[in-house]
Amino acid sequence: MAKRTYCTYKGIPLPTMGYSKESLSYMENEFQLLDDDVVTVSYPKSGTNWMLEILGLIWHDGDPSWVQSVFMANRSPWIETVDGLNVALNYPPPRFLTTHLPFQFFPKSFLHSKCKIIYVMRNPKDVLVSHYHFAKCCETLEEPGTVEEFLEKFLNGKVMYGSWFNHMKGWVKLKERPNFFLITYEELQQDLRGSVKKICHFLGKELASHQLDEVTKYASFQIMKDNKMSNYSLLPSMDHSKGKFMRKGICGDWKNHLTVAQSEHFDHVYQEKMQGVGVTFPWD
Ligand code: PPS
DSSP states (O other): OOTTOEEEETTEEEESTTOOHHHHHHHHHTOOOOTTOEEEEEOTTSSHHHHHHHHHHHHTTTOTTTTTTSOHHHHSOBTTSHHHHHHHHTOOSSOEEEEOOOGGGSOGGGGGOOOEEEEEEOOHHHHHHHHHHHHHHBTTSOOOOOHHHHHHHHHTTOSTTOOHHHHHHHHHTTTTSTTEEEEEHHHHHHOHHHHHHHHHHHHTOOOOHHHHHHHHHHTSHHHHHTOTTTSOTTOTTBOTTTOOSSOOOOSOGGGGTSOHHHHHHHHHHHHHHTTTOOOOOTTO
């Protein structure tokens, strides 16, 4: 099978490479979440790896040695991938885990677990743009086509991990739970140090002022961009001449990509699909 195609798992498009139905089914039905697990959950391109870098730094009191010596996917494995599940199964607790999966495929053991969930969200127009560029250089993702074509696929959930709207609706339902913490890429951008403090509070981990400064410093775009363990420059499935994982790292880049008509079309669909969600986001 060609690499740049998707398979579907219960209706959700997923890359063909790196995933298997058996592994997904095991993860969903048998994988045991532990009370001291910290799980970062996000729709792709929402700032997942930024959060993982922040968590790794918080856990080591601002000391960058761990995040600069251990590859991201081994620090915080994606449990829906075959390799990630293996890493997770051999990970000594406390574990940092990651997933892009919609809530309905999250391990069923969650219902009996006190594991902490950090749900990272981002303006879906910026998610779209980031995904569009990533799909151009990541050789396990479907070719995105033109921006116009990709916009339609995105709004119809015909991209990896399915619809942004369904993902968000499934997860934000948990927002009143004490073990669920929702944070946006935009909040991280606006006040990284303040956001780190909030994350520490959620984790029940106190950092001294100089340690908060270190986390903020090492989680900055510039420093993370140079960290080979986090910037995916070593990833063989990416054509690095076509683009970088650490691309721009800004809010509002959609304005440089969508025409006024495309943005208005997006807004129209957004308003329709967001009816009854009852949460206001920084981009609303
Ligand atoms: S993935 O492939 O789904 O796991 O990607 P994800 O990590 O969710 O999102 C990638 C985007 O996050 C940006 N990024 C950052 N922005 C600001 N500061 C830091 N430290 C940072 N780290 C990653 C990354 O550049 C991608 O966004 P774009 O808009 O493409 O630059």
